[in-house]
Amino acid sequence: MKEAILNRFLKYISIDTQSDENSETTPSTKHQFDLANVLLNELIELGLQNVSLDENCYIMATLPSNVDKKVPVIGFVSHMDTSPDMPGDASTACLIENYQGEHVVLNEDGVTLSPKDFPEMLDYIGQTLIVTDGTTLLGADDKAGIAEIISAIEYLVQHPEIKHGEIKIGFTPDEEVGRGVDKFDVKKFGAEFAYTLDGGGIGELEYENFNACSAKVYIQGLNIHPGYAKNKMMNAIIMAAEFNALLPVNERPEYTQDYEGFYHVVKIEGAVEKAYLQYIIRDHDRTKFELKKKFITELTAYMNQRYGDKTFTLELKDQYFNMREMVEPVYHVVETAKEAMEQLGIEPKIVPIRGGTDGARLSYMGLPCPNIFAGGHNFHGKFEYVPVESMVKASEVILKIIELYTERA
Numbered sequence: 001m002k003e004a005i006l007n008r009f010l011k012y013i014s015i016d017t018q019s020d021e022n023s024e025t026t027p028s029t030k031h032q033f034d035l036a037n038v039l040l041n042e043l044i045e046l047g048l049q050n051v052s053l054d055e056n057c058y059i060m061a062t063l064p065s066n067v068d069k070k071v072p073v074i075g076f077v078s079h080m081d082t083s084p085d086m087p088g089d090a091s092t093a094c095l096i097e098n099y100q101g102e103h104v105v106l107n108e109d110g111v112t113l114s115p116k117d118f119p120e121m122l123d124y125i126g127q128t129l130i131v132t133d134g135t136t137l138l139g140a141d142d143k144a145g146i147a148e149i150i151s152a153i154e155y156l157v158q159h160p161e162i163k164h165g166e167i168k169i170g171f172t173p174d175e176e177v178g179r180g181v182d183k184f185d186v187k188k189f190g191a192e193f194a195y196t197l198d199g200g201g202i203g204e205l206e207y208e209n210f211n212a213c214s215a216k217v218y219i220q221g222l223n224i225h226p227g228y229a230k231n232k233m234m235n236a237i238i239m240a241a242e243f244n245a246l247l248p249v250n251e252r253p254e255y256t257q258d259y260e261g262f263y264h265v266v267k268i269e270g271a272v273e274k275a276y277l278q279y280i281i282r283d284h285d286r287t288k289f290e291l292k293k294k295f296i297t298e299l300t301a302y303m304n305q306r307y308g309d310k311t312f313t314l315e316l317k318d319q320y321f322n323m324r325e326m327v328e329p330v331y332h333v334v335e336t337a338k339e340a341m342e343q344l345g346i347e348p349k350i351v352p353i354r355g356g357t358d359g360a361r362l363s364y365m366g367l368p369c370p371n372i373f374a375g376g377h378n379f380h381g382k383f384e385y386v387p388v389e390s391m392v393k394a395s396e397v398i399l400k401i402i403e404l405y406t407e408r409a
Contacts, residue, residue: 001151005391008147009130011038013139014091019081019177026183027057027081027173035080035143039171042150046157048169056183059171062190063153063164071165071409075194076152076398077358077369078145079175082137083380092133095388099129106134106382113383120201120377121385128388138384140376144391145197146171148374152398164402165409168194172358178214178319180358186365193333193368195401196359202390203346204373207327207334209353209360210261210282211289212319215296217243217277219270220311234307236275240268243312244277246299251292259284259352261292284322284352320356326363327370334370340400346393372397 015035020028027033033053040053048061057080065071082088096104101122104113111134115121121129132138149169156162168191172180175198199206221236244265249255253262261283269276281296283289293316300314327333338348353360359369375390 001155001395002388002392004154005147005151005395006388008150009140009144009386009391010093012143012146013093014089016087016089017081017139018084018088019174020084021177026179028177028179029081032057032080032173036171036173039080039146039150043169046150046154048153057173058184059169060189061169063156063167063169065164065166066160067163067165067406067409069409071406072192073166073168073190074402074405075168075170075189075191075367075369076149077170077172077194077196077362078149078198078374079142079172079180079358080146081173081176081180082139082141082143083176085137085380086382087136088139090132090136090138092136093138094131094133096129096131099124099127101125104129104131106132109134111382113385118378118383123201124387124389129385130388131385132382134382137379137381138376138386140374140384140386141379142175142198142374144374144376144386144394148197148391148395149398152395155395155399156402162403164406167402170194175358178356181361181365184358184362184365186362186367189367191367193330194359194362195333195337195398196357196362196369196371197374197394197398198357198359199353199371199373200375200379201349201377202373202375202387202393203341203349205334205337205341205348205350205370206353207350207370208284208324209320209322209356209371210284211286211321212356213281213289213293214317214319215279215281216315217279217300218313218315219243219275219277220313221273221275223271223273233272234311235272237270237272239303239307239311240270240275240277243299243303244268247296257354261285261288263292263296282354286322320360321364323360323363323369327368330368333368336401336404337370337372337397340397340404344393344396344400346397
């Protein structure tokens with residue numbers, strides 16, 4: 001299985017599938033179809049049923065049950081796109097075999113992946129690391145998950161003596177820009193519950209995530225010749241800076257951890273006449289999340305009182321909510337994944353996601369969907385890496401979950 005996962009992963013990451021938050025199409029970038037068509041052919045060659053790729057770049061497929069008894073229909077989901085934060089063609093990724101804790105020089109410019117900066121690297125001594133060339137992200141988020149799912153299904157196809165119920169496979173576009181399940185047809189998918197393979201290091205198991213929204217603040221200034229500006233000019237740049245400074249400093253991402261939420265300014269643009277601020281707002285606690293939205297709304301009203309009506313315009317848009325509320329009524333999905341890891345000698349690390357996954361929104365669409373590790377680290381940047389052995393273990397967890405539900409049916 002190790003060789004199959006490695007070969008698949010290296011093939012997938014050579015295909016650029018970056019999504020684009022500024023696009024209004026689905027998928028947000030046409031080149032996501034490049035990978036989708038490769039996956040479509042693989043699933044057909046494996047002999048799966050109901051294999052489909054729709055016009056919005058959603059892939060679904062079914063591995064039929066090979067038992068007579070009723071077994072829960074389980075789904076496994078990963079996303080095909082990679083983050084737009086960095087270039088996404090990782091065709092020059094490198095293998096570091098039998099890693100011994102050393103610094104890894106990624107390219108001739110001296111970009112270095114070091115356990116001094118990323119001490120968790122020392123957990124993988126003796127293993128094979130896949131790293132970037134220091135100019136792109138790797139794409140383990142979430143092509144590792146895709147490789148793990150398909151390799152697990154391939155194993156079941158090659159070993160028909162292994163008993164299992166009906167298994168559903170789903171691959172989505174545009175997760176990285178928050179639109180991964182906008183057009184996901186839960187009814188068509190047909191699973192009773194599912195797992196996303198979109199977590200980090202080995203052992204991660206997550207059923208809590210942020211409540212999330214975006215906030216866009218438009219600021220209308222008044223540009224006057226600076227020589228004659230007294231008591232007339234309204235500098236939108238200055239007003240934008242003032243607005244940002246009035247948000248709680250200790251609730252920025254760089255000062256928060258665990259269950260603490262934040263306001264994160266991700267973009268600022270402007271001139272004297274007009275300026276624009278873009279935020280993401282996050283909190284695990286729904287009440288605190290709503291209070292954060294209330295605060296930024298009241299701050300906008302205050303700034304309009306200070307500078308004049310309609311000087312500041314706020315647009316708030318909810319993105320996803322904490323899946324815990326939807327998962328807890330079917331908590332067996334977490335318990336079974338935990339037991340699967342324990343039986344494989346993996347220490348489960350049940351932690352809240354300081355982010356979101358497709359599974360968060362799927363859970364609110366009627367498909368409870370906790371998140372399992374895919375194995376990678378340092379997502380969205382040039383220091384991203386993944387141990388091959390962690391990908392193998394993730395694939396084994398999939399098989400063990402299927403085994404446990406089949407045995408208990």
